[in-house]
Protein backbone atom coordinates (compact mmCIF):
# COMPACT_ATOMS: atom_id res chain seq x y z
CA UNK A 1 0.00 0.00 0.00
CA UNK A 2 2.67 2.43 1.04
CA UNK A 3 4.87 1.41 -1.88
CA UNK A 4 2.01 1.94 -4.31
CA UNK A 5 1.45 5.42 -2.95
CA UNK A 6 5.10 6.22 -3.25
CA UNK A 7 5.13 5.11 -6.86
CA UNK A 8 2.01 7.13 -7.63
CA UNK A 9 3.60 10.19 -6.00
CA UNK A 10 6.75 9.75 -8.01
CA UNK A 11 4.80 9.44 -11.25
CA UNK A 12 2.73 12.49 -10.35
CA UNK A 13 5.80 14.63 -9.72
CA UNK A 14 7.51 13.17 -12.74
CA UNK A 15 4.65 14.36 -14.92
CA UNK A 16 4.67 17.81 -13.31
CA UNK A 17 8.38 18.26 -13.85
CA UNK A 18 8.63 16.77 -17.33
CA UNK A 19 5.98 18.44 -19.39
CA UNK A 20 8.23 18.90 -22.32
CA UNK A 21 11.00 16.99 -23.97
CA UNK A 22 13.47 19.39 -22.35
CA UNK A 23 12.00 18.80 -18.98
CA UNK A 24 14.71 20.49 -16.99
CA UNK A 25 14.19 23.96 -15.67
CA UNK A 26 17.76 24.80 -14.88
CA UNK A 27 17.65 28.55 -14.49
CA UNK A 28 15.65 30.95 -12.35
CA UNK A 29 15.35 34.60 -13.29
CA UNK A 30 15.22 36.48 -10.01
CA UNK A 31 15.45 40.20 -10.57
CA UNK A 32 16.70 43.02 -12.69
CA UNK A 33 19.56 45.07 -11.32
CA UNK A 34 20.16 48.56 -12.61
CA UNK A 35 23.57 50.11 -12.68
CA UNK A 36 23.79 53.84 -12.20
CA UNK A 37 26.25 54.21 -15.07
CA UNK A 38 23.26 53.86 -17.43
CA UNK A 39 25.14 51.42 -19.61
CA UNK A 40 24.56 48.00 -18.08
CA UNK A 41 21.60 46.00 -16.81
CA UNK A 42 22.10 42.71 -15.01
CA UNK A 43 19.46 40.00 -15.09
CA UNK A 44 20.18 38.25 -11.85
CA UNK A 45 19.62 34.55 -11.92
CA UNK A 46 20.31 31.35 -10.14
CA UNK A 47 20.87 27.80 -11.21
CA UNK A 48 22.74 25.58 -13.60
CA UNK A 49 22.73 28.06 -16.40
CA UNK A 50 26.51 28.20 -16.38
CA UNK A 51 26.86 24.48 -17.01
CA UNK A 52 25.51 24.88 -20.47
CA UNK A 53 27.34 28.13 -21.06
CA UNK A 54 31.05 27.54 -20.97
CA UNK A 55 33.41 30.11 -22.38
CA UNK A 56 30.79 32.32 -23.84
CA UNK A 57 32.49 35.57 -23.20
CA UNK A 58 35.37 37.42 -24.83
CA UNK A 59 34.83 41.15 -24.66
CA UNK A 60 38.18 42.43 -25.82
CA UNK A 61 37.50 43.86 -29.26
CA UNK A 62 41.10 44.45 -30.24
CA UNK A 63 42.28 40.94 -29.39
CA UNK A 64 40.66 39.15 -32.28
CA UNK A 65 37.80 41.40 -33.24
CA UNK A 66 35.11 38.92 -32.34
CA UNK A 67 32.65 38.88 -29.52
CA UNK A 68 31.05 35.60 -28.64
CA UNK A 69 27.47 35.79 -27.65
CA UNK A 70 25.70 33.22 -25.57
CA UNK A 71 24.84 30.56 -28.10
CA UNK A 72 21.83 29.14 -26.40
CA UNK A 73 19.96 32.37 -25.76
CA UNK A 74 17.82 33.69 -28.56
CA UNK A 75 18.29 37.39 -29.20
CA UNK A 76 15.96 39.42 -31.39
CA UNK A 77 15.91 43.05 -32.38
CA UNK A 78 12.72 44.76 -33.41
CA UNK A 79 12.91 48.22 -34.85
CA UNK A 80 9.33 49.38 -34.48
CA UNK A 81 8.93 50.10 -31.67
CA UNK A 82 12.63 49.75 -30.84
CA UNK A 83 12.95 46.59 -28.80
CA UNK A 84 15.68 44.17 -27.84
CA UNK A 85 14.33 40.77 -26.85
CA UNK A 86 16.10 37.97 -24.99
CA UNK A 87 14.54 34.51 -24.65
CA UNK A 88 16.13 32.38 -21.96
CA UNK A 89 15.50 28.65 -22.42
CA UNK A 90 14.84 26.28 -19.51
CA UNK A 91 14.02 29.12 -17.17
CA UNK A 92 11.34 30.25 -14.76
CA UNK A 93 10.61 33.77 -13.56
CA UNK A 94 10.47 34.32 -9.83
CA UNK A 95 7.60 36.67 -8.96
CA UNK A 96 4.86 38.10 -11.12
CA UNK A 97 5.35 39.24 -14.71
CA UNK A 98 6.45 42.84 -14.47
CA UNK A 99 7.68 45.93 -16.26
CA UNK A 100 10.45 48.21 -15.03
CA UNK A 101 9.76 51.76 -16.15
CA UNK A 102 13.17 53.39 -16.25
CA UNK A 103 13.69 57.01 -15.27
CA UNK A 104 16.59 59.24 -16.30
CA UNK A 105 18.07 56.81 -18.81
CA UNK A 106 19.36 58.09 -22.13
CA UNK A 107 18.61 54.78 -23.84
CA UNK A 108 16.00 52.72 -22.00
CA UNK A 109 12.31 53.31 -21.69
CA UNK A 110 11.40 50.08 -19.94
CA UNK A 111 12.42 46.48 -19.36
CA UNK A 112 9.75 43.77 -19.07
CA UNK A 113 10.23 40.34 -17.49
CA UNK A 114 7.66 37.66 -18.25
CA UNK A 115 7.18 33.91 -18.24
CA UNK A 116 6.67 33.75 -21.97
CA UNK A 117 6.03 30.03 -22.07
CA UNK A 118 5.89 27.08 -19.68
CA UNK A 119 6.11 24.36 -22.30
CA UNK A 120 8.96 24.68 -22.90
CA UNK A 121 9.97 27.03 -20.08
CA UNK A 122 11.08 30.36 -21.47
CA UNK A 123 11.51 33.68 -19.71
CA UNK A 124 11.35 36.63 -22.07
CA UNK A 125 13.11 39.90 -21.37
CA UNK A 126 12.04 42.83 -23.49
CA UNK A 127 14.00 46.08 -23.54
CA UNK A 128 12.04 48.96 -25.01
CA UNK A 129 14.35 51.69 -26.26
CA UNK A 130 13.96 55.37 -26.90
CA UNK A 131 15.75 55.10 -30.22
CA UNK A 132 15.97 52.26 -32.71
CA UNK A 133 19.51 53.34 -33.60
CA UNK A 134 20.54 52.26 -30.10
CA UNK A 135 19.67 48.63 -30.93
CA UNK A 136 23.05 48.01 -32.48
CA UNK A 137 24.76 49.02 -29.25
CA UNK A 138 23.26 46.07 -27.36
CA UNK A 139 25.60 43.29 -26.32
CA UNK A 140 24.72 40.32 -24.16
CA UNK A 141 27.13 38.37 -21.99
CA UNK A 142 27.03 36.03 -19.06
CA UNK A 143 29.28 35.71 -16.06
CA UNK A 144 28.05 32.17 -15.52
CA UNK A 145 25.25 33.04 -13.16
CA UNK A 146 23.83 36.30 -14.42
CA UNK A 147 23.06 37.72 -17.82
CA UNK A 148 24.70 41.05 -18.40
CA UNK A 149 23.29 43.36 -21.03
CA UNK A 150 25.38 46.30 -22.05
CA UNK A 151 23.27 48.81 -23.88
CA UNK A 152 25.52 51.78 -24.21
CA UNK A 153 29.17 51.90 -25.24
CA UNK A 154 29.62 55.17 -23.43
CA UNK A 155 30.38 54.30 -19.89
CA UNK A 156 30.82 56.71 -17.04
CA UNK A 157 33.25 59.44 -17.89
CA UNK A 158 35.84 60.76 -15.50
CA UNK A 159 35.75 57.92 -13.04
CA UNK A 160 38.90 57.61 -11.02
CA UNK A 161 40.51 54.82 -12.87
CA UNK A 162 43.47 54.76 -10.64
CA UNK A 163 42.57 56.07 -7.28
CA UNK A 164 45.31 56.88 -4.85
CA UNK A 165 43.49 59.24 -2.59
CA UNK A 166 40.30 60.96 -3.46
CA UNK A 167 40.99 64.59 -2.69
CA UNK A 168 38.49 65.95 -0.24
CA UNK A 169 36.07 68.31 -1.83
CA UNK A 170 36.69 67.04 -5.34
CA UNK A 171 33.33 65.62 -6.18
CA UNK A 172 33.43 66.16 -9.92
CA UNK A 173 34.05 62.48 -10.57
CA UNK A 174 30.82 61.52 -8.96
CA UNK A 175 28.76 64.29 -10.42
CA UNK A 176 28.77 62.58 -13.79
CA UNK A 177 26.99 59.46 -12.64
CA UNK A 178 23.53 58.99 -14.07
CA UNK A 179 20.77 59.24 -11.56
CA UNK A 180 18.96 56.16 -12.79
CA UNK A 181 15.88 54.80 -11.06
CA UNK A 182 12.85 52.74 -11.99
CA UNK A 183 9.29 51.96 -11.10
CA UNK A 184 8.22 48.32 -11.22
CA UNK A 185 4.68 47.83 -12.47
CA UNK A 186 3.33 44.33 -11.87
CA UNK A 187 0.91 42.55 -14.17
CA UNK A 188 -1.10 41.29 -11.21
CA UNK A 189 -2.77 43.57 -8.70
CA UNK A 190 0.41 44.20 -6.73
CA UNK A 191 1.23 47.83 -5.94
CA UNK A 192 3.87 49.50 -8.14
CA UNK A 193 7.24 49.75 -6.44
CA UNK A 194 10.05 52.27 -6.84
CA UNK A 195 13.62 51.03 -7.03
CA UNK A 196 17.04 52.63 -7.18
CA UNK A 197 20.15 51.19 -8.76
CA UNK A 198 21.28 48.47 -6.40
CA UNK A 199 24.93 48.78 -7.18
CA UNK A 200 27.05 51.70 -8.08
CA UNK A 201 29.08 49.07 -9.79
CA UNK A 202 30.99 50.34 -12.73
CA UNK A 203 32.96 47.21 -13.58
CA UNK A 204 31.88 43.59 -13.89
CA UNK A 205 34.87 41.29 -13.76
CA UNK A 206 33.73 38.25 -15.68
CA UNK A 207 36.70 36.39 -17.06
CA UNK A 208 40.23 35.56 -16.02
CA UNK A 209 42.56 33.99 -18.53
CA UNK A 210 46.28 33.44 -18.97
CA UNK A 211 48.75 33.98 -21.73
CA UNK A 212 52.37 32.90 -21.62
CA UNK A 213 53.48 35.90 -19.57
CA UNK A 214 50.65 37.04 -17.42
CA UNK A 215 47.07 37.02 -16.32
CA UNK A 216 44.34 38.88 -18.14
CA UNK A 217 41.28 40.06 -16.26
CA UNK A 218 38.38 40.94 -18.49
CA UNK A 219 35.03 42.45 -17.85
CA UNK A 220 32.46 45.05 -18.68
CA UNK A 221 32.42 48.69 -17.70
CA UNK A 222 35.40 50.68 -16.51
CA UNK A 223 38.20 49.41 -14.31
CA UNK A 224 38.81 51.63 -11.31
CA UNK A 225 41.98 50.69 -9.44
CA UNK A 226 43.19 51.83 -6.09
CA UNK A 227 46.79 52.31 -5.11
CA UNK A 228 48.87 49.15 -5.00
CA UNK A 229 50.07 48.35 -1.49
CA UNK A 230 53.18 46.31 -0.78
CA UNK A 231 54.57 44.74 2.35
CA UNK A 232 58.14 45.89 3.15
CA UNK A 233 59.65 42.66 1.82
CA UNK A 234 57.85 43.04 -1.51
CA UNK A 235 56.46 39.52 -1.19
CA UNK A 236 52.86 40.65 -1.01
CA UNK A 237 51.10 43.24 -3.12
CA UNK A 238 47.44 44.09 -2.88
CA UNK A 239 45.20 46.15 -5.03
CA UNK A 240 41.51 46.88 -4.76
CA UNK A 241 39.26 47.29 -7.74
CA UNK A 242 36.72 49.85 -6.68
CA UNK A 243 33.07 49.76 -7.75
CA UNK A 244 33.55 46.26 -9.06
CA UNK A 245 31.36 43.16 -9.16
CA UNK A 246 32.88 39.72 -9.46
CA UNK A 247 31.64 36.60 -11.13
CA UNK A 248 30.97 34.15 -8.31
CA UNK A 249 33.11 31.45 -9.82
CA UNK A 250 36.26 33.49 -9.21
CA UNK A 251 35.64 34.53 -5.61
CA UNK A 252 38.40 33.22 -3.36
CA UNK A 253 40.28 31.59 -6.23
CA UNK A 254 44.04 31.66 -6.71
CA UNK A 255 45.76 31.76 -10.09
CA UNK A 256 49.38 31.24 -11.02
CA UNK A 257 50.76 34.20 -12.95
CA UNK A 258 52.40 32.50 -15.93
CA UNK A 259 55.85 33.50 -17.08
CA UNK A 260 58.24 32.21 -19.70
CA UNK A 261 60.94 32.76 -17.09
CA UNK A 262 60.66 29.76 -14.73
CA UNK A 263 62.32 31.74 -11.93
CA UNK A 264 59.40 34.13 -11.77
CA UNK A 265 56.78 32.64 -9.52
CA UNK A 266 53.81 34.63 -8.38
CA UNK A 267 50.17 33.98 -7.68
CA UNK A 268 47.08 36.11 -7.72
CA UNK A 269 44.20 35.56 -5.31
CA UNK A 270 40.95 37.28 -6.01
CA UNK A 271 38.38 38.05 -3.32
CA UNK A 272 35.10 39.84 -3.23
CA UNK A 273 35.78 42.19 -0.32
CA UNK A 274 32.29 43.63 -0.03
CA UNK A 275 29.46 44.80 -2.25
CA UNK A 276 31.72 47.38 -3.92
CA UNK A 277 35.27 46.17 -3.84
CA UNK A 278 37.24 43.27 -5.22
CA UNK A 279 40.65 42.65 -3.77
CA UNK A 280 43.57 41.30 -5.78
CA UNK A 281 46.42 39.85 -3.72
CA UNK A 282 49.74 38.95 -5.30
CA UNK A 283 52.14 36.65 -3.49
CA UNK A 284 55.64 36.00 -4.72
CA UNK A 285 59.00 37.72 -4.78
CA UNK A 286 60.04 41.20 -5.93
CA UNK A 287 56.44 42.08 -6.54
CA UNK A 288 57.31 45.73 -7.08
CA UNK A 289 58.52 44.54 -10.48
CA UNK A 290 55.02 43.51 -11.49
CA UNK A 291 52.79 45.81 -13.50
CA UNK A 292 49.07 46.27 -13.83
CA UNK A 293 48.39 47.39 -17.39
CA UNK A 294 45.02 48.78 -18.35
CA UNK A 295 43.77 48.25 -21.91
CA UNK A 296 42.57 51.21 -23.97
CA UNK A 297 38.96 50.11 -23.61
CA UNK A 298 39.36 50.31 -19.82
CA UNK A 299 37.85 46.86 -19.52
CA UNK A 300 40.87 44.62 -19.31
CA UNK A 301 43.77 44.44 -16.94
CA UNK A 302 47.00 42.62 -17.73
CA UNK A 303 49.12 41.55 -14.75
CA UNK A 304 52.68 40.61 -15.56
CA UNK A 305 56.33 41.00 -14.63
CA UNK A 306 57.57 44.30 -16.09
CA UNK A 307 59.90 42.59 -18.56
CA UNK A 308 56.92 40.97 -20.26
CA UNK A 309 54.65 43.96 -20.62
CA UNK A 310 54.46 43.78 -24.38
CA UNK A 311 53.36 46.96 -26.03
CA UNK A 312 51.39 45.31 -28.75
CA UNK A 313 49.43 43.04 -26.47
CA UNK A 314 46.37 45.25 -26.22
CA UNK A 315 46.83 47.44 -29.23
CA UNK A 316 49.21 47.51 -32.16
CA UNK A 317 48.64 51.20 -32.85
CA UNK A 318 50.99 53.78 -31.44
CA UNK A 319 49.68 57.07 -30.17
CA UNK A 320 51.06 60.60 -30.14
CA UNK A 321 50.58 63.41 -27.66
CA UNK A 322 48.10 66.00 -28.86
CA UNK A 323 48.38 68.41 -25.97
CA UNK A 324 49.55 68.99 -22.40
CA UNK A 325 47.82 71.16 -19.88
CA UNK A 326 48.73 72.10 -16.34
CA UNK A 327 46.14 73.59 -14.07
CA UNK A 328 46.32 74.62 -10.46
CA UNK A 329 43.17 75.12 -8.47
CA UNK A 330 42.60 77.22 -5.37
CA UNK A 331 42.76 74.25 -3.01
CA UNK A 332 46.36 73.52 -3.89
CA UNK A 333 45.63 70.70 -6.31
CA UNK A 334 47.48 70.61 -9.61
CA UNK A 335 46.17 68.66 -12.54
CA UNK A 336 48.53 67.56 -15.30
CA UNK A 337 46.43 66.68 -18.31
CA UNK A 338 47.81 64.63 -21.22
CA UNK A 339 45.72 64.22 -24.38
CA UNK A 340 46.52 61.66 -27.08
CA UNK A 341 45.42 61.21 -30.68
CA UNK A 342 44.29 57.64 -30.02
CA UNK A 343 43.63 55.33 -27.05
CA UNK A 344 46.63 54.35 -24.93
CA UNK A 345 47.50 51.51 -22.61
CA UNK A 346 49.17 52.56 -19.41
CA UNK A 347 50.36 51.50 -16.02
CA UNK A 348 51.34 53.52 -12.98
CA UNK A 349 53.55 52.71 -10.03
CA UNK A 350 55.63 54.33 -7.31
CA UNK A 351 59.34 53.79 -6.79
CA UNK A 352 61.95 55.60 -4.68
CA UNK A 353 59.58 58.37 -3.74
CA UNK A 354 58.67 59.09 -7.35
CA UNK A 355 55.52 58.51 -9.30
CA UNK A 356 55.81 56.72 -12.65
CA UNK A 357 53.42 56.66 -15.56
CA UNK A 358 54.32 54.29 -18.40
CA UNK A 359 52.36 54.78 -21.58
CA UNK A 360 52.88 51.55 -23.47
CA UNK A 361 52.00 52.62 -27.00
CA UNK A 362 53.24 56.17 -27.22
CA UNK A 363 55.75 56.89 -29.98
CA UNK A 364 55.97 60.66 -29.79
CA UNK A 365 55.59 62.62 -26.56
CA UNK A 366 56.19 66.05 -28.10
CA UNK A 367 59.13 67.18 -26.03
CA UNK A 368 58.99 70.85 -27.06
CA UNK A 369 55.39 71.27 -26.05
CA UNK A 370 55.98 69.47 -22.78
CA UNK A 371 58.92 71.73 -21.84
CA UNK A 372 56.88 74.80 -22.58
CA UNK A 373 53.96 73.71 -20.41
CA UNK A 374 56.15 72.53 -17.52
CA UNK A 375 58.15 75.76 -17.51
CA UNK A 376 54.95 77.72 -17.06
CA UNK A 377 53.73 75.37 -14.37
CA UNK A 378 57.05 75.42 -12.52
CA UNK A 379 57.08 71.68 -11.86
CA UNK A 380 59.60 68.99 -12.45
CA UNK A 381 58.50 66.09 -14.62
CA UNK A 382 61.02 63.89 -16.40
CA UNK A 383 60.02 62.14 -19.59
CA UNK A 384 61.96 59.68 -21.69
CA UNK A 385 61.42 56.87 -24.14
CA UNK A 386 62.05 53.40 -22.79
CA UNK A 387 61.68 51.88 -26.23
CA UNK A 388 60.57 53.06 -29.64
CA UNK A 389 56.93 53.16 -28.65
CA UNK A 390 56.98 53.20 -24.85
CA UNK A 391 57.30 56.41 -22.89
CA UNK A 392 57.87 56.99 -19.19
CA UNK A 393 56.80 60.05 -17.19
CA UNK A 394 58.43 60.45 -13.77
CA UNK A 395 57.19 62.88 -11.15
CA UNK A 396 59.41 63.22 -8.04
CA UNK A 397 57.19 63.38 -4.98
CA UNK A 398 59.30 65.85 -3.01
CA UNK A 399 57.04 68.77 -2.29
CA UNK A 400 53.94 67.23 -3.71
CA UNK A 401 51.97 64.09 -3.13
CA UNK A 402 50.22 62.18 -5.81
CA UNK A 403 46.48 61.97 -5.38
CA UNK A 404 45.00 60.24 -8.39
CA UNK A 405 45.31 59.28 -12.02
CA UNK A 406 42.21 59.53 -14.07
CA UNK A 407 41.78 58.14 -17.56
CA UNK A 408 38.91 59.19 -19.78
CA UNK A 409 36.75 56.26 -20.79
CA UNK A 410 37.99 56.53 -24.36
CA UNK A 411 41.60 56.26 -23.04
CA UNK A 412 42.62 59.34 -25.01
CA UNK A 413 43.30 61.51 -21.99
CA UNK A 414 45.12 60.93 -18.72
CA UNK A 415 44.87 63.36 -15.84
CA UNK A 416 47.30 63.24 -12.96
CA UNK A 417 46.33 65.10 -9.83
CA UNK A 418 48.89 66.30 -7.29
CA UNK A 419 48.69 68.20 -4.06
CA UNK A 420 51.26 70.60 -2.65
CA UNK A 421 52.56 69.22 0.62
CA UNK A 422 52.98 72.56 2.39
CA UNK A 423 49.28 73.19 2.15
CA UNK A 424 47.34 71.54 4.96
CA UNK A 425 45.96 68.42 3.30
CA UNK A 426 43.27 66.06 4.39
CA UNK A 427 45.69 63.24 3.56
CA UNK A 428 48.33 64.42 6.01
CA UNK A 429 45.79 64.92 8.74
CA UNK A 430 44.42 61.46 8.15
CA UNK A 431 47.84 59.89 8.57
CA UNK A 432 48.54 61.55 11.90
CA UNK A 433 45.28 60.50 13.35
CA UNK A 434 45.71 56.98 12.16
CA UNK A 435 48.97 56.86 14.08
CA UNK A 436 47.07 57.72 17.26
CA UNK A 437 44.63 55.16 16.55
CA UNK A 438 46.82 52.21 15.91
CA UNK A 439 47.64 52.48 19.60
CA UNK A 440 44.03 52.37 20.54
CA UNK A 441 42.75 49.78 18.16
CA UNK A 442 45.45 47.18 17.84
CA UNK A 443 47.13 47.16 21.23
CA UNK A 444 45.13 45.70 24.08
CA UNK A 445 43.47 48.59 25.78
CA UNK A 446 44.10 49.76 29.32
CA UNK A 447 41.43 49.17 31.88
CA UNK A 448 40.35 52.78 31.65
CA UNK A 449 40.58 54.28 28.15
CA UNK A 450 42.57 57.49 28.25
CA UNK A 451 40.11 59.37 26.14
CA UNK A 452 37.13 59.07 28.37
CA UNK A 453 34.83 62.04 28.59
CA UNK A 454 31.47 62.50 30.20
CA UNK A 455 28.53 61.87 27.90
CA UNK A 456 26.99 64.83 26.14
CA UNK A 457 23.41 65.85 26.49
CA UNK A 458 20.88 64.01 24.38
CA UNK A 459 19.59 65.37 21.10
CA UNK A 460 16.51 64.16 19.34
CA UNK A 461 17.34 61.69 16.56
CA UNK A 462 17.32 63.27 13.12
CA UNK A 463 14.49 62.51 10.78
CA UNK A 464 15.48 59.64 8.54
CA UNK A 465 14.28 59.06 5.00
CA UNK A 466 12.30 55.96 4.12
CA UNK A 467 15.18 54.02 2.60
CA UNK A 468 17.32 52.78 5.50
CA UNK A 469 20.91 52.02 4.80
CA UNK A 470 23.25 50.57 7.42
CA UNK A 471 26.96 49.81 7.24
CA UNK A 472 28.06 46.95 9.48
CA UNK A 473 31.79 46.77 10.02
CA UNK A 474 33.29 43.52 11.28
CA UNK A 475 36.50 44.72 12.96
CA UNK A 476 39.94 43.50 11.77
CA UNK A 477 40.29 40.58 9.32
CA UNK A 478 42.85 38.89 7.10
CA UNK A 479 46.41 39.49 8.29
CA UNK A 480 45.06 41.61 11.15
CA UNK A 481 43.57 39.10 13.55
CA UNK A 482 42.68 41.68 16.21
CA UNK A 483 42.94 40.51 19.80
CA UNK A 484 43.75 36.86 20.44
CA UNK A 485 42.73 34.79 23.44
CA UNK A 486 42.85 31.06 24.10
CA UNK A 487 43.49 30.34 20.42
CA UNK A 488 40.48 32.38 19.34
CA UNK A 489 40.74 35.35 17.01
CA UNK A 490 38.79 38.54 17.47
CA UNK A 491 38.34 38.93 13.70
CA UNK A 492 36.35 35.68 13.53
CA UNK A 493 34.02 36.52 16.41
CA UNK A 494 33.42 40.01 14.96
CA UNK A 495 32.58 38.62 11.52
CA UNK A 496 30.23 35.96 12.88
CA UNK A 497 28.24 38.51 14.84
CA UNK A 498 28.30 41.06 12.00
CA UNK A 499 26.81 38.51 9.62
CA UNK A 500 24.10 37.64 12.14
CA UNK A 501 23.23 41.32 12.56
CA UNK A 502 23.10 41.67 8.78
CA UNK A 503 20.69 38.74 8.49
CA UNK A 504 18.41 40.11 11.18
CA UNK A 505 18.30 43.60 9.66
CA UNK A 506 17.75 42.26 6.16
CA UNK A 507 14.60 40.54 7.42
CA UNK A 508 13.30 43.99 8.30
CA UNK A 509 14.13 45.26 4.80
CA UNK A 510 17.05 47.33 5.98
CA UNK A 511 19.63 47.67 3.24
CA UNK A 512 22.80 46.38 4.90
CA UNK A 513 26.29 46.93 3.53
CA UNK A 514 29.10 44.91 5.08
CA UNK A 515 32.62 46.35 5.03
CA UNK A 516 33.80 42.76 4.76
CA UNK A 517 31.92 39.49 4.40
CA UNK A 518 34.90 37.21 4.72
CA UNK A 519 38.30 36.91 6.35
CA UNK A 520 39.94 39.67 4.33
CA UNK A 521 42.44 42.39 5.18
CA UNK A 522 40.98 45.86 5.13
CA UNK A 523 42.50 49.10 6.36
CA UNK A 524 40.69 51.55 8.59
CA UNK A 525 40.75 54.12 5.77
CA UNK A 526 39.11 51.66 3.43
CA UNK A 527 36.32 51.05 5.92
CA UNK A 528 35.73 54.76 6.37
CA UNK A 529 35.84 55.43 2.64
CA UNK A 530 33.45 52.55 2.03
CA UNK A 531 30.95 54.02 4.45
CA UNK A 532 31.31 57.63 3.38
CA UNK A 533 30.77 56.75 -0.27
CA UNK A 534 27.57 54.90 0.58
CA UNK A 535 26.28 57.66 2.80
CA UNK A 536 24.37 55.31 5.13
CA UNK A 537 22.00 56.22 7.95
CA UNK A 538 24.38 54.70 10.47
CA UNK A 539 27.72 52.91 10.77
CA UNK A 540 28.15 50.13 13.34
CA UNK A 541 31.53 48.57 14.00
CA UNK A 542 31.72 45.29 15.91
CA UNK A 543 34.77 44.42 18.00
CA UNK A 544 35.82 42.13 20.81
CA UNK A 545 37.70 43.67 23.70
CA UNK A 546 41.01 42.72 25.27
CA UNK A 547 43.07 43.96 28.17
CA UNK A 548 46.11 43.01 30.24
CA UNK A 549 43.94 42.68 33.34
CA UNK A 550 42.57 39.20 32.76
CA UNK A 551 39.79 39.69 35.32
CA UNK A 552 38.09 42.38 33.26
CA UNK A 553 34.86 41.60 31.47
CA UNK A 554 31.85 43.50 30.23
CA UNK A 555 30.14 45.37 27.44
CA UNK A 556 31.06 48.76 25.96
CA UNK A 557 29.60 51.01 23.32
CA UNK A 558 31.89 53.71 21.93
CA UNK A 559 31.06 56.86 20.01
CA UNK A 560 33.09 59.92 19.18
CA UNK A 561 31.04 62.53 17.38
CA UNK A 562 28.07 64.34 18.83
CA UNK A 563 25.85 63.07 16.03
CA UNK A 564 26.39 59.54 17.37
CA UNK A 565 25.33 59.96 21.01
CA UNK A 566 21.75 58.88 20.48
CA UNK A 567 22.74 55.89 18.43
CA UNK A 568 25.23 54.84 21.12
CA UNK A 569 22.65 55.27 23.87
CA UNK A 570 19.93 53.34 22.09
CA UNK A 571 22.16 50.47 21.03
CA UNK A 572 23.76 50.23 24.44
CA UNK A 573 20.39 50.27 26.19
CA UNK A 574 19.34 47.22 24.14
CA UNK A 575 22.71 45.51 24.24
CA UNK A 576 23.63 45.98 27.90
CA UNK A 577 20.07 45.60 29.16
CA UNK A 578 19.39 44.37 32.70
CA UNK A 579 18.14 41.14 31.21
CA UNK A 580 21.23 40.55 29.08
CA UNK A 581 23.61 41.45 31.90
CA UNK A 582 21.93 38.91 34.16
CA UNK A 583 21.67 36.22 31.52
CA UNK A 584 25.24 36.67 30.29
CA UNK A 585 26.59 37.24 33.80
CA UNK A 586 28.69 40.22 32.70
CA UNK A 587 29.18 43.91 33.44
CA UNK A 588 27.90 47.12 31.92
CA UNK A 589 31.00 49.18 31.21
CA UNK A 590 28.97 51.98 29.72
CA UNK A 591 28.79 54.31 26.76
CA UNK A 592 32.25 55.80 26.22
CA UNK A 593 33.51 58.67 24.10
CA UNK A 594 36.62 57.34 22.31
CA UNK A 595 38.64 58.59 19.43
CA UNK A 596 38.66 55.38 17.41
CA UNK A 597 39.50 55.96 13.76
CA UNK A 598 36.40 54.47 12.21
CA UNK A 599 33.89 56.26 14.40
CA UNK A 600 35.80 59.52 14.16
CA UNK A 601 36.06 59.65 10.36
CA UNK A 602 32.77 58.19 9.20
CA UNK A 603 30.28 60.90 8.42
CA UNK A 604 27.19 58.96 9.46
CA UNK A 605 26.30 58.51 13.14
CA UNK A 606 28.76 55.80 14.15
CA UNK A 607 29.38 53.47 17.05
CA UNK A 608 31.93 50.83 17.88
CA UNK A 609 30.64 48.01 20.06
CA UNK A 610 32.93 45.90 22.19
CA UNK A 611 30.90 42.74 22.69
CA UNK A 612 32.97 41.31 25.57
CA UNK A 613 36.55 40.47 26.55
CA UNK A 614 38.47 37.80 24.70
CA UNK A 615 41.21 38.20 27.35
CA UNK A 616 38.89 36.94 30.09
CA UNK A 617 38.74 33.13 30.11
CA UNK A 618 35.15 32.92 31.31
CA UNK A 619 33.78 35.57 29.00
CA UNK A 620 35.70 34.20 26.03
CA UNK A 621 34.29 30.70 26.58
CA UNK A 622 30.83 32.25 26.22
CA UNK A 623 31.31 34.72 23.36
CA UNK A 624 32.88 32.16 21.04
CA UNK A 625 29.67 30.13 21.20
CA UNK A 626 27.10 30.52 18.46
CA UNK A 627 24.16 30.87 20.87
CA UNK A 628 25.72 33.82 22.63
CA UNK A 629 26.72 35.42 19.33
CA UNK A 630 23.12 35.13 18.15
CA UNK A 631 21.93 36.81 21.35
CA UNK A 632 24.44 39.62 20.96
CA UNK A 633 23.45 40.09 17.31
CA UNK A 634 19.77 40.15 18.27
CA UNK A 635 20.42 42.86 20.87
CA UNK A 636 22.49 44.97 18.47
CA UNK A 637 19.92 44.59 15.68
CA UNK A 638 17.16 45.54 18.10
CA UNK A 639 19.02 48.71 19.03
CA UNK A 640 19.62 49.59 15.40
CA UNK A 641 15.96 49.06 14.52
CA UNK A 642 14.85 51.15 17.48
CA UNK A 643 17.16 53.97 16.41
CA UNK A 644 15.92 53.75 12.82
CA UNK A 645 12.34 53.67 14.13
CA UNK A 646 11.59 50.39 12.40
CA UNK A 647 9.05 48.18 14.13
Ligand code: ZN
Nearest residue numbers: 475482543544
Ligand atom coordinates in the same frame (compact mmCIF):
# COMPACT_ATOMS: atom_id res chain seq x y z
ZN1 ZN B 1 39.11 45.26 17.76
